[in-house]
Amino acid sequence: MKKALIFLLLTLVFTSCKSTSNAVSNKETKKENKYIVNHLIENATDNIGVKYKAGGTTKSGFDCSGLVFTSFESENIKLPRSSYEQSKIGKIINIDDAQKGDLIFFKTNKSRQINHVGLITEVKSDEIKFVHSSTSKGVIISSTKEPYYKNSFAQINRVVD
Numbered sequence: 264m265k266k267a268l269i270f271l272l273l274t275l276v277f278t279s280c281k282s283t284s285n286a287v288s289n290k291e292t293k294k295e296n297k298y299i300v301n302h303l304i305e306n307a308t309d310n311i312g313v314k315y316k317a318g319g320t321t322k323s324g325f326d327c328s329g330l331v332f333t334s335f336e337s338e339n340i341k342l343p344r345s346s347y348e349q350s351k352i353g354k355i356i357n358i359d360d361a362q363k364g365d366l367i368f369f370k371t372n373k374s375r376q377i378n379h380v381g382l383i384t385e386v387k388s389d390e391i392k393f394v395h396s397s398t399s400k401g402v403i404i405s406s407t408k409e410p411y412y413k414n415s416f417a418q419i420n421r422v423v424d
Contacts, residue, residue: 300364346380353422
């Protein structure tokens with residue numbers, strides 16, 4: 264009986280410690296993820312003005328998925344190279360739940376499949392701003408209020424939660 268009581272008490276103590284450490288680690292994880300998101304955005308926006316280059320992943324030129332690929336790689340997060348394949352990573356999020364650091368995908372030029380990606384930099388109630396590499400202007404920040412992007416919006420994915 265005494266052994267059973269001691270075992271029960273030890274089990275309670277270790278279980279209590281475990282739940283406390285989970286709460287701390289969840290808080291730390293959220294803080295760490297916020298840090299990662301800010302660095303992803305900083306890395307991508309540091310390339311504003313860099314020209315568009317098909318297949319590009321360097322300061323000499325980026326395509327849209329190359330910019331996202333390189334930005335995530337800077338945080339040791341491995342993503343596929345194409346926007347279509349990137350759209351399969353993470354969790355699809357409702358547009359109303361979009362946050363900084365989420366990926367935003369488009370089907371441009373009447374494409375039937377996703378062919379363009381950006382990284383969300385700002386979310387307001389009626390607008391999402393994102394950094395991306397456009398074929399005509401290179402790396403820029405655009406908005407879902409722009410008719411071109413409003414009409415070609417496909418989905419939002421969360422990779423860093």
